[in-house]
Amino acid sequence: MSDDRHDAVVGVVTADHVAAAAGVSRWTVNRAFKKDASISKKSREKVLAAAERLDYVPDLMAAALASDRSNLVALLIDDFRNPHKLVMLERLTRVLRQNGCDTLLVNMLDEDDAHRALVSASQRRVDAAILIGLQFDDEVILTALGARRVKKLIVFARMSGHPNTISISVDDVAAMTELTEYILSKGYRRPMFLAGPNTQSAHLIRKETFVDMWQRARGYVAEVISVPLYDPDLAFRAVAEALGGRSRPDLPDILVCENDALALGAMDAIRHDLGLRTPDDIAVTGFDDVPQAASPNYSLTTYRQPVTAMAEKLVEVLQARGDDTDHTGFRGKIMVRGSA
Amino acid sequence: MSDDRHDAVVGVVTADHVAAAAGVSRWTVNRAFKKDASISKKSREKVLAAAERLDYVPDLMAAALASDRSNLVALLIDDFRNPHKLVMLERLTRVLRQNGCDTLLVNMLDEDDAHRALVSASQRRVDAAILIGLQFDDEVILTALGARRVKKLIVFARMSGHPNTISISVDDVAAMTELTEYILSKGYRRPMFLAGPNTQSAHLIRKETFVDMWQRARGYVAEVISVPLYDPDLAFRAVAEALGGRSRPDLPDILVCENDALALGAMDAIRHDLGLRTPDDIAVTGFDDVPQAASPNYSLTTYRQPVTAMAEKLVEVLQARGDDTDHTGFRGKIMVRGSA
DNA sequence: TTGTAAGCGTTATCAA
């Protein structure tokens, strides 16, 4: 038929058209597209054939309006400086899409924007809002999110401890314990911890775990410095400043960083500002295992989170109709490389 | 009232509720939320006050269903290895959101997935699908997208030349010309060009511009190598392999890379595989100005695209109701750093 | 300026 071209252009093909073409009712068309619908095999085939022919696909917006599921989630992200974000975005969008879920990406411009971001998401009827790897103050954000109009609020890759949210993350204590044991086993003597935002308890776990373990093992308190954002540039400056004037014996022999974003900046500072070598003069460890960590330039010893498994758990949580609890027990693995 | 808590939980507040509370009709409520609606100041205030009180926000899904605009766009992305993607995602989501547009992030898993990705987007009634910085074969993708059910198809940060798409990008010829002039002015003698996917014409412009200019200026053809994806690791291996066995005089004195993703990998190879220095032994240039390019470790001479301006143009294109043409004349600026 | 009718394309629910 010469309608071929026409069909594609002439506005939307709806279930009604397919129904007419297949000689069934509109509702039967719909059933054909639902997995566990009660429909005869014959009807379904007839419908799917007609749909194929007419190039019909269900309109998910209309579906969302009529049902109470949109199969849409919002990813709220507050920081694009950390390369690990790209990794998480890739995994999350991949796994979500493989499970029939689309993803709204919402850029939280600043802490005050958190509330607007969530409202935005709610206006699209998302099934869940996922806060990915917050660096903004958890408390501020979760409070702003207090009057929530979103069904589920999930904190991904960070523990939250906040009621009404579901956390999905690695067991930070176990992870940092493993890393610290490794560091202790290597015989380092003068550690310094480079921490990120000091704002909330969730951010402090890695630092505290390290400091506590070190104290117990060695009998003295490790030095700690921190930066207000997970930004390699800030880490560079903080390290350059903190270590700049020190004489050799006062320098740490290892810089334990809360994550890779900080570790990469720190390593640059050690080499290019202080003119020292790593690991020979100062060793470095990170957390996350961003792609660059594996590059021969950094060869960063770090801890890899099981992001895919976490994303799959997220899908499970999404599909669970009832309330869910936290899943903060994921275990990753230490990636031993050249930097420590 | 003790309803306070209740209101937030008891299901959605609709325009009807606000209408009742404000003592107007549902349609008046709607007008109050539209910028140029014909409504008296008084009515609007009354409505907005009631809306505020009831914590009402319009449902954008329902709005999209009823109108033919969704204020939703899909960002189709085919590659998360290139750190420039994170920059583009940040700018695009920021600018779009500032203009009332939400963003669907769709991960194209492979070339064959392009069609499904677009259908996915269309099922959400997006106003436009934006292909950001394709590395997959343009032709394959644009063909897959042929039977398109999306109103606008925009190719961002890459020229497409394909009819039925709108490109928004820098003028690659002008950009590469500027970069090449700089390189020529510095007196390099033995260039090598590191190209990305050789698949389509859009990918070839930078290479061809460089090779042509070099030939005209110096009278001989520059060497070219290429990798199938914009992946730093592949660049590393390609450079290590191409230059590995060469004696000093056979080595290039500058490696001109199609973009920063390749340049970073190339630089790592020069230093850590070949054991050479940059720029002393081999200089390097990139394209994009990713954040790492500015780090003292790389200090990469590169070309910064005006991503924000391009994003703003994108918004314009989105808002233009009619068909639009390409906007491929953006000019960025060369960022001269230590690497060349 | 305001109100009304008629959808938008689906789904929940019940009846056949």
Next chain:
DNA sequence: TTGATAACGCTTACAA
């Protein structure tokens, strides 16, 4: 297994 009714919450006419 199938068909029909009534939403879902909004917008675009157009009429008052």
